[in-house]
Amino acid sequence: MAMNAKTIPNEEMFYGHKACGGCGGSLTVRLAMKVLGKKSIGVYPPNCMSTVGFIYPHMCYFGNATTAPFAASGAVMSGLRAGADALGHEDWHVYCMAGDGGTADIGIQALSGAIDRNDRVIYICYDNEAYMNTGIQKSGLTPTGTRTTNTPAGSNIHGAIQPKKRIFEIVAAHGIPYAATASVGYPEDYLRKLEKAAACPGTSFIHVLAPCPTGWQAPSEITIELAKEAVDTGMWFLAEYENGQYHLNKNPKEFASIEAYLKKQGRFSHMVQADFDELAAQRDEQWGRMRAEWCD
């Protein structure tokens, strides 16, 4: 049943919105809705996706959907699930499209609660690595060294100082039935994971990397290229967690150049060789650990 370029439905369920050209986030929604279909209810907390498609009367989601308090995507999904089940609609999907800040920062408590109840909901975190909707501020998933509007890269603040929170592992540490990472650069992998999440009897979580040309200060036509390169350079990874086991879906023998990837993006334009080296060292450390612990 795996959905691919040949079998993906033509019908669009998210269009007419006002997202920027090359928006990775809108692609994560568009693909998710093709898998989850019309028997679904989406939760859209405050983020770019709710902003570009949910301003009455200009509604762009052609499935059922609701906004939510920013911190509460997990809880709102749980309530929708409980209400749907109580009213006899167990066959409907409940999912959310929360951003990186909405997931790893302000929404982490409600996400944790939903997993703790093992509610049958699909939590999708589309990660564009900063609070883009408010104008590019650092989130818990902003990479080390990134220049944002509240982490200027000067002699005092030095950009974002911490690596991305390992939210995939934080989620997995709850003992969640299914969690995965994905990238819009590898859409068939993302579709496959969406299908797995849709079939999961408990809580599922997909963390999908979604480049933002505006926030990353990159040309809009290279969104997919960047989303692939993030994986190919090892700056991002494709993995799954199920039955209590991690699994790396893609384990490159050799990484593509981090420097070339970073230099395409204005948010890293202040970086010098030492910064590239630091990020490469971070990557190597993380991959050393993942390869040691997540591979058979």
Next chain:
Amino acid sequence: MSGEKQFISGDEAVALAVKQAKPHVIAAYPITPQTIVVERLADYVEEGELESKYMYVESEHSALSALFGASGVGARTFTATSSQGLLYMAECLHFTSGGRYPIVMMNANRSLALPWSIFGDQRDSLSQRDAGWIQLYVENVQEAYDSIFHAYRIAEDPRVMTPVMVNLDGFILTHTYELLETLPQEQADAFIPYADYANCIKFDEENPMNIAITGGPLLNMEFRFQQQRAMNDALKVIEETDKAFGELTGRTYGGGLVEAYRCEDAEVVLLSLGSLCGTIHVVVDEYRKAGKKVGLLKLRSFRPFPVDKVAEALSGARAVGVVEKDISFGYEGAVYSEVNSALIKKGLCPLTRNYVGGLGGRNFSKEDICGMFDDLLEGAPADSVQFVNLRGDIDYGNEC
């Protein structure tokens, strides 16, 4: 037909009423002195007496957010909270009232930190005056129980579609045992029949709905206008509900909005809300026996605020004291401001005084109430805002 009698606490009475209201979804987080409600509801679900989806959540914010979701698909819902928990829900209070979700919540009135205190006052709910919820305050266990049925009927009325908060004084009412007459289940079912409401997701694949929308400057005010209109309409619905419940059970609450006791010819009236009204009631009787013309006006609905009913009941009074467990720092008690505003609107200008007390669980005694009546009968204290029962043995330092 009348129901069985039970000796039961306020919290347990609320839980029993909620069981009989059969919400589809219950989500709550423990907080003293509300916790017994959610414990009992969990027991009912466990024992198979209640078929609700019972959600243990990780915070009050998530409790009300979960109900926002459940109510969004048309489910009947319930939660209970208190104090810090109510404040932690604050943004969700606005989400749910703005979205016109007919959620029912019990709030155990409790003080707010700092200083930290688990004991009762009404600063929690009164501080949420503008959250768009209907706020009812109840006096005793029977009224707490009955008001849960009122609340569902009011909230789900198509003219209202607004969430309702039923407020019980923490410990004084939540933990006090009284004799309760219950409502037979068939009467409960008939009084609050579940009816799917219009403004929710209908599980219709071909006609999807986007709810809880963003409304920009072009339309936002029109939603607010409808919210205000619904709140005003709720005045009438609260009265209709009290009347209908009275016809069913013989129990009425003064018409639903206020309960005036011996106010008709009263020279001096004390207005209050919640359990304290029981104490004032007793004092009124004693003073009446002594030939003193005093009365009690119990405010049952704080939002919507029943301007006409308050003014009508106070129209003959020479002096009015507003007794409340609340203070809006830098001004006066929130209820006092509302009462003065209502009086002025109706061209009434009795002497008014504000008695602030009971904060952080400080007791209000009969003697305190007598002192207020005496003050007002004899000419009233100089300061418009009095802190009742303030300790005199503490050095408060010099005023600047």
